[in-house]
Amino acid sequence: MSHQNTIASSASVSGAGVHTGKPARLTVRPAGEGVGVVFVRTDVTDRAAEIPALVTKVTTTELGTNMTNEAGVSVATVEHFLAACAGLGVDNVIAELDGPELPILDGSSRPFVELLEQAGVKAQAAPKRVLKILKPVEVRPAQGQGGVKFARLSPGKGFTISVVIDFTTKAIGRQEISFTMTPGAFARDVAWARTFGFAHQAEQLHAMGKGLGASMDNTVVIEGDKILNPGGLQAQDEFVRHKLLDVIGDLFLAGGTIEGLYEAEQPGHALNNQLLRAVFADAASFAWT
Numbered sequence: 001m002s003h004q005n006t007i008a009s010s011a012s013v014s015g016a017g018v019h020t021g022k023p024a025r026l027t028v029r030p031a032g033e034g035v036g037v038v039f040v041r042t043d044v045t046d047r048a049a050e051i052p053a054l055v056t057k058v059t060t061t062e063l064g065t066n067m068t069n070e071a072g073v074s075v076a077t078v079e080h081f082l083a084a085c086a087g088l089g090v091d092n093v094i095a096e097l098d099g100p101e102l103p104i105l106d107g108s109s110r111p112f113v114e115l116l117e118q119a120g121v122k123a124q125a126a127p128k129r130v131l132k133i134l135k136p137v138e139v140r141p142a143q144g145q146g147g148v149k150f151a152r153l154s155p156g157k158g159f160t161i162s163v164v165i166d167f168t169t170k171a172i173g174r175q176e177i178s179f180t181m182t183p184g185a186f187a188r189d190v191a192w193a194r195t196f197g198f199a200h201q202a203e204q205l206h207a208m209g210k211g212l213g214a215s216m217d218n219t220v221v222i223e224g225d226k227i228l229n230p231g232g233l234q235a236q237d238e239f240v241r242h243k244l245l246d247v248i249g250d251l252f253l254a255g256g257t258i259e260g261l262y263e264a265e266q267p268g269h270a271l272n273n274q275l276l277r278a279v280f281a282d283a284a285s286f287a288w289t
């Protein structure tokens, strides 16, 4: 059984949030065994500012995974950072943030992987918390999640994630990937995949007060069948790899490592959250080991 990890020292990174456009500085600090990932809003001083990275704290899942604590203090767009924690096996970390949203940086998890590596992954004595899936749990979307099909967790050895996406634009088309979490695999195969968006939706997002920090520096932008970024893609299947990255981040909100098989077609943050809640709602479907 593998052990929990924290980081050896502190490290920081700064940048604007993709939705709020507001700058924030993220500082990661070591945390004790069993603490988990805890966000702390250092710009909030009049209320409890800690927000544990747990599925029960997720409040909205529109265009990103956002969490709120009992005092009404929120942190937005946590998934790319959490994916880096999951991918490097960092269980316990304090993530201080002096603004409402995590920096989007280059739109992938790579800068967060570098941040955690800079701080140094450090082994702890306690065994890892593992959420073992004991029977299949499947969810289908509530209304309003256009294109989303299903997401399922089933029993399996290790943690394997299979994702299919299907978009009408020829820039994406149908893409699928199956990935098993092993040491080093996340940084090599997933972390660098950037978020993506459609040029025709930008105005609509701005009208909703979203996507205010989005640019081609942090988003692969698609218009019709074309990719507008001058540098193009890092890989033809960068899109499905980013979906995989989001799934890894969202599922880390279980509060431990998953032992099981995740399969989904057209998943999104809402569906991933719905899936974890469905698992926890049925005591026969999981065991903590």
Ligand SMILES: [Zn+2]
Binding pocket: 079, 080, 195, 242, 246
């Ligand atoms: Zn994402």
